[in-house]
Amino acid sequence: MGLPPNSLYATQMELLSNSPNIPVALTTLLAIETSCDETGVAIVQKSGQEINVLASAVASQTNIHELTGGVVPSAAAREHEKVLEPLITSVMAQAEVGPADLDAIAVTYGPGLQPALGVGVRAARRLSEEWNKLIVPVNHLEGHIYSALLQGEPNFPALALIVSGGHTLLVLVKDHLDYEVIGSTRDDAAGEAFDKVARLLGLPYPGGPALSRLAKSGNPAAFAFPRPMLHSGDFDFSFSGLKTAVLYTLRENKNINFSNVAAGFEQAVVDTLVSKTMKAVEQFGPVVVLLAGGVAANMQLRRQLEEAAAQEQIELRIAPPELCGDNAVMIGQVGLFAYEAGRRAQANALEPIARLVLAPALAR
Numbered sequence: 001m002g003l004p005p006n007s008l009y010a011t012q013m014e015l016l017s018n019s020p021n022i023p024v025a026l027t028t029l030l031a032i033e034t035s036c037d038e039t040g041v042a043i044v045q046k047s048g049q050e051i052n053v054l055a056s057a058v059a060s061q062t063n064i065h066e067l068t069g070g071v072v073p074s075a076a077a078r079e080h081e082k083v084l085e086p087l088i089t090s091v092m093a094q095a096e097v098g099p100a101d102l103d104a105i106a107v108t109y110g111p112g113l114q115p116a117l118g119v120g121v122r123a124a125r126r127l128s129e130e131w132n133k134l135i136v137p138v139n140h141l142e143g144h145i146y147s148a149l150l151q152g153e154p155n156f157p158a159l160a161l162i163v164s165g166g167h168t169l170l171v172l173v174k175d176h177l178d179y180e181v182i183g184s185t186r187d188d189a190a191g192e193a194f195d196k197v198a199r200l201l202g203l204p205y206p207g208g209p210a211l212s213r214l215a216k217s218g219n220p221a222a223f224a225f226p227r228p229m230l231h232s233g234d235f236d237f238s239f240s241g242l243k244t245a246v247l248y249t250l251r252e253n254k255n256i257n258f259s260n261v262a263a264g265f266e267q268a269v270v271d272t273l274v275s276k277t278m279k280a281v282e283q284f285g286p287v288v289v290l291l292a293g294g295v296a297a298n299m300q301l302r303r304q305l306e307e308a309a310a311q312e313q314i315e316l317r318i319a320p321p322e323l324c325g326d327n328a329v330m331i332g333q334v335g336l337f338a339y340e341a342g343r344r345a346q347a348n349a350l351e352p353i354a355r356l357v358l359a360p361a362l363a364r
């Protein structure tokens with residue numbers, strides 16, 4: 001009685017582990033994510049190898065950005081400002097965790113929209129001073145990687161395909177918090193291409209899921225859309241030419257079957273992503289392939305990558321649906337490992353970095 005939940009839990013763990021002199025370390029973090037158009041807050045806990053999510057919430061701004069057909073950074077930041085603090089209060093209450101139970105605050109500081117990132121970083125700085133807590137800065141892309149990596153024992157080297165509205169990346173994950181970007185998009189991200197083509201087809205924002213639904217009834221072979229950079233000899237992507245090809249096809253063919261266009265476009269994107277990923281598997285020999293980010297929700301991509309991985313007899317881990325889009329659980333998951341590795345930010349100096357890159361030197 002009278003013990004905060006942490007101490008009680010730690011005591012139980014000591015008894016369970018039957019070695020009262022070596023207490024099992026218990027780390028509890030508040031995690032904050034505001035890099036784009038979702039406000040995410042979570043409380044995560046790590047005890048030994050076990051990670052638990054005590055509470056998590058995501059407030060989506062989709063209905064706001066629907067009106068403009070895309071994310072306006074200042075509007076995103078305003079919305080984060082409005083919902084972040086109440087969300088922190090409610091998630092902490094739901095987890096039955098108070099400031100005294102927290103070891104640190106993990107926060108996304110990039111990459112993303114500068115004004116949006118700023119809201120999360122400022123909140124983390126303020127709370128860190130108020131509660132006297134450390135800040136663990138997290139790269140948003142690490143979060144996407146961990147959302148898939150932790151769907152089993154973390155095994156290395158892993159090869160991660162991150163596909164979202166803002167990013168298309170192939171990353172070699174050599175160890176915890178040790179990354180090498182081996183390929184990225186030279187123009188539009190995969191999700192961005194889905195959203196832009198969806199718009200050409202008159203579908204509402206965000207267009208990825210809607211386009212994918214439309215594609216189900218279409219014939220993917222009806223149009224010969226290009227597979228950009230398929231044979232470029234590197235692991236980079238480019239999707240803007242494909243979007244232009246769709247635009248010209250629509251202009252040149254009146255009364256065109258939109259389902260066929262959607263299916264042909266989707267197939268071209270998926271073929272490119274899967275082919276480059278499997279080439280990277282061949283070259284780098286990872287023990288596991290990870291698929292994460294908003295576009296990982298795409299069924300066609302999941303299916304084809306599953307087939308390709310099975311053929312090569314390599315394990316594939318896909319982020320669960322609730323962790324595909326932006327969320328704070330994944331930021332907390334990285335935060336726990338980074339906290340253990342000693343990563344800290346000077347609370348009064350941490351600034352958002354819109355173009356933060358994923359690099360080994362920055363990661364530790």
Ligand code: KG4
Pocket residue numbers: 036163164165166167190191192194195206207208209212293294295296297298299324325326
């Ligand atoms: O990871 P996410 O929520 O936000 C970013 O960090 O960008 O990804 C959102 C992106 C959007 O472009 C959306 O259209 C796309 O993921 N998306 C999909 C599907 N579901 C979401 N794209 C294709 N097929 C889907 N089923």
Ligand code: ZN
Pocket residue numbers: 140144164293294325326
């Ligand atoms: Zn994201």
